[in-house]
Amino acid sequence: MRANTEATGGGVGDVPAASGRAAGGRDKGRYHHGDLRNALIQAAIELAGEGGPDAVVLRAAARKVGVSATAAYRHFDSHGDLLGAVKDYGQQRLVACMEAGGREVHGEGPEGTRRRMMALGRGYIRFARQEPGLFRTAFCRKALGEVGITEDGSVIEAGGASGWDTRSFEMLTETLDEAVAVGLIAPDRRPGAELSAWAMVHGTAMLFLDGPLDTLTEEESGYVVDRVLHDVLAGLAAS
Amino acid sequence: MRANTEATGGGVGDVPAASGRAAGGRDKGRYHHGDLRNALIQAAIELAGEGGPDAVVLRAAARKVGVSATAAYRHFDSHGDLLGAVKDYGQQRLVACMEAGGREVHGEGPEGTRRRMMALGRGYIRFARQEPGLFRTAFCRKALGEVGITEDGSVIEAGGASGWDTRSFEMLTETLDEAVAVGLIAPDRRPGAELSAWAMVHGTAMLFLDGPLDTLTEEESGYVVDRVLHDVLAGLAAS
DNA sequence: TCCTCTATGTTGACGCCGTGAACATCGGTG
DNA sequence: CACCGATGTTCACGGCGTCAACATAGAGGA
Structure with missing residues (x-):
C-alpha cells in the first residue's frame, strides 16, 4: 500500500x-x-x-x-493492486447474486431447505454466466503479489489463501447446517460437505465459461444446472 | 496459420x-x-x-x-497460436495422467469400476496439483483468437468450443457406461452424468489451485479428493 | 489575509511486450 | 552452378507497467 x-x-x-x-x-x-x-x-x-x-x-x-x-x-x-480491488468487487457481486437467489425461496422443512440450496447454486452459476468477465476476475490469480518470478528465475507465491471473501463460504455452511438439522443430509456426511457442494457448483460454472459447455442455450443450461445440483444433493443425502 | x-x-x-x-x-x-x-x-x-x-x-x-x-x-x-500449442500439450498431459491413474486399477465388477472412476478423478486432480502452471494453461482462454476486443470496443468471442481435447471426455464417458453396465449407476441417471462427474472433479482442482484449498498438505488433500469423489459417485448411484 | 506544506496530478523516460516490414542466409532443385 | 523459397535477422512502432522529477490545488496555521 x-x-x-x-x-x-x-x-x-x-x-x-x-x-x-x-x-x-x-x-x-x-x-x-x-x-x-x-x-x-x-x-x-x-x-x-x-x-x-x-x-x-x-x-x-x-x-x-x-x-x-x-x-x-x-x-x-x-x-495488481487495482486488479485486486476489482477482484474484491467481483466476489461481492457473486455473493449478492447468491443471496438474491436464496431470498426468493421461503419454504419450510426439508423441501424448503433443498430448494434454498438449489437456489444458492443457481445464483452462483447465473452470475458466472451473466457476468463472465467479472466472475473470471473474481477468481483470477495474480492480484497484488500473489504470483511473481524473481530475477533469478525462481517462482514466488506470496499470500496463500489471502484475498478471499469468506461470505459465500459462510452462506454455504449455514445452509448445509440447516440441511442437517432438517434431515436432508445425514449428520455423518456433514463434515467436508461444503467442499463437495462448492466444487460441484464452481466446476459447473467453469465448464460453462471456459469448457465445452459454452455453446448451450439458456434453457439447456437450466436443465444442466438442475441436474448437477440434484446430483450433489443426492450424494450428500445418501447414507 | x-x-x-x-x-x-x-x-x-x-x-x-x-x-x-x-x-x-x-x-x-x-x-x-x-x-x-x-x-x-x-x-x-x-x-x-x-x-x-x-x-x-x-x-x-x-x-x-x-x-x-x-x-x-x-x-x-x-x-496466441504459440500459447495454443502449449494448451494442447497441457491437455495431453492431463489425459496421460488420468490414463496412468486408471491403468493401475484392474478390479472386476462394481467395486473395480468404482475404483477405476476414483483413480481417474485422482489422476485429474494429481496433475492439477503437480503441474499447476500447465493445468492452468490447459484451461486458459485467450489462445489463438478465442477472445478479443474490436476497435469499436465490442467484445468478440470466436471459436466456440474449439480447441478442446475430447479424449478426457471420452475416457469419462466410457467409464460411466461401464458403471451402468456393472450396475454401479442407475440407467435412468446416466444421461448427463459426465457433466456432474467432470464438474465435481474440475471444480475441486480449481479450488485447490485458485481457491481456498491452496494451503492443504498432500495428505489432507488426499482425504478431500476421496471424499469429493465418493460424494459424486453416491449422487449418481442413488435411485 | 497570506504563506506554506502536502496530497494529488502531469510530463518524460525506461525497458518489456507483440508484431510488421525489409533485408540476409541457407539448402534443396533446375 | 545458379536460383529461389524457407527460415532467420535487424529495425521500427505503439502499448504496457513503472519510476523520477516537476506542477498545482486546497487546507491549516502565522
Whole structure:
C-alpha cells in the first residue's frame, strides 16, 4: 500500500454498482479529481466486465477516467493492486447474486431447505454466466503479489489463501447446517460437505465459461444446472 | 496459420515430454535451427510450467532457444497460436495422467469400476496439483483468437468450443457406461452424468489451485479428493 | 489575509511486450 | 552452378507497467 490507500480501507464498498457511464470524465478540467481511486476502480470494473482480468489495463482505466496513467499510483501500489480491488468487487457481486437467489425461496422443512440450496447454486452459476468477465476476475490469480518470478528465475507465491471473501463460504455452511438439522443430509456426511457442494457448483460454472459447455442455450443450461445440483444433493443425502 | 504450420499438423505430439534443459540453444551458431517450432513449444511449455499462462511470453521463449523474437512468426501466427500449442500439450498431459491413474486399477465388477472412476478423478486432480502452471494453461482462454476486443470496443468471442481435447471426455464417458453396465449407476441417471462427474472433479482442482484449498498438505488433500469423489459417485448411484 | 506544506496530478523516460516490414542466409532443385 | 523459397535477422512502432522529477490545488496555521 502507498499514500492514502489505508484511509479508504482498501475496500470497494461505496463504488456505485452500475452507474452507467463511469461518471465519464471530470467536468471543466479540474486538476484534482476528487474521488480518483473509486473512479479508477469503477473504470477497471467495466473493463473486467467486458474482457475479463486481462482487460484490466491500468492505462486504459486511467484513460477512461480522463487522467494520466501515473496518477493511478497515488492510489494503488501497482497494477495488481487495482486488479485486486476489482477482484474484491467481483466476489461481492457473486455473493449478492447468491443471496438474491436464496431470498426468493421461503419454504419450510426439508423441501424448503433443498430448494434454498438449489437456489444458492443457481445464483452462483447465473452470475458466472451473466457476468463472465467479472466472475473470471473474481477468481483470477495474480492480484497484488500473489504470483511473481524473481530475477533469478525462481517462482514466488506470496499470500496463500489471502484475498478471499469468506461470505459465500459462510452462506454455504449455514445452509448445509440447516440441511442437517432438517434431515436432508445425514449428520455423518456433514463434515467436508461444503467442499463437495462448492466444487460441484464452481466446476459447473467453469465448464460453462471456459469448457465445452459454452455453446448451450439458456434453457439447456437450466436443465444442466438442475441436474448437477440434484446430483450433489443426492450424494450428500445418501447414507 | 502461416507457412509450414500445416505441415506439422499444428499438434505437439513429438515434443520430448521432459528433456531437461530445453535442448539449450543451438550448437555452433547454425543460422537455421532445424526444428525451431518444436524448440519454441518446448521452451514455452517450460515457461508455462513455471508461471502459468501469463508466463508464456513469446520473446522469452525465443530468448530461451537463442533466436530472435520475430523468428517465431515463421512458425506461429501469433502469441496466441504459440500459447495454443502449449494448451494442447497441457491437455495431453492431463489425459496421460488420468490414463496412468486408471491403468493401475484392474478390479472386476462394481467395486473395480468404482475404483477405476476414483483413480481417474485422482489422476485429474494429481496433475492439477503437480503441474499447476500447465493445468492452468490447459484451461486458459485467450489462445489463438478465442477472445478479443474490436476497435469499436465490442467484445468478440470466436471459436466456440474449439480447441478442446475430447479424449478426457471420452475416457469419462466410457467409464460411466461401464458403471451402468456393472450396475454401479442407475440407467435412468446416466444421461448427463459426465457433466456432474467432470464438474465435481474440475471444480475441486480449481479450488485447490485458485481457491481456498491452496494451503492443504498432500495428505489432507488426499482425504478431500476421496471424499469429493465418493460424494459424486453416491449422487449418481442413488435411485 | 497570506504563506506554506502536502496530497494529488502531469510530463518524460525506461525497458518489456507483440508484431510488421525489409533485408540476409541457407539448402534443396533446375 | 545458379536460383529461389524457407527460415532467420535487424529495425521500427505503439502499448504496457513503472519510476523520477516537476506542477498545482486546497487546507491549516502565522
